[in-house]
Amino acid sequence: MDSFRIRVVLADDHPGMIAGVRHELSSVSTIELVGTAGDSTALMALLAEVPCDVVVSDYAMPGGEVGDGVALFGLMRRRFPDVKLVVLTMLDNPAVLHTLVTQGVQCIVSKSDAITHLVPAIHAARTQGRYFSPSIERVVSGVDWNRRSRNPDGVLSQREAEVVRLFASGLTVNEIAERLHRSKKTISTQKAKAMEKLGVERDVDLFRYAMENGLVAPASSGGVDPAVE
The missing domain is CATH 1.10.10.10 (Winged helix-like DNA-binding domain superfamily/Winged helix DNA-binding domain)
Incomplete structure (x- = not known):
């Protein structure tokens, strides 16, 4: 069973959220929390030092030197291509979620949903699967994937x-x-x-x-x- 343990790094700028996730994951035998970070700078430094299978990251973490959101996730993908991602966010805007999904993010958990949804999301990310918590699923299922947004010439780069x-x-x-x-x-x-x-x-x-x-x-x-x- 130990050989199946998924090594997880958690990034969030709210200490209370880190404490809650740490508590939730501590009872899961297949998941090991190997480190935490409060911004993108600390996250990138941690990933360079600690072996990791899945990153659970907040979407907005102001203050880091390498930014946050899709800019951060893109940098992670380039530097650590084998590390999988679960996005943890309060955001439920269809445009934002559309962007995440089209950028290849397939595991998203809303902070408004039960924190227990992180466990199946982490397992899905590790196996390159898909998992949306209920609040995210409701928004994503209602997105018109062909809509061009308000930009008359196409979405912004x-x-x-x-x-x-x-x-x-x-x-x-x-x-x-x-x-x-x-x-x-x-x-x-x-x-x-x-x-x-x-x-x-x-x-x-x-x-x-x-x-x-x-x-x-x-x-x-x-x-x-x-x-x-």
């Missing part, structure tokens, strides 16, 4: 949407350039292209688009949840 998300979350162009390790000119160009695709001319309209399409969470939620494409 991953990089354009990431720039829009960070801009709408309150960062300046210079701060976005520093965070994403791109030039200020590149960030300005990507922001301008996104606005052109969306048919908006004012920053306030870009903010509104980001809010309505799930690129950032409402201000009252106290957090930011990203989405791309």
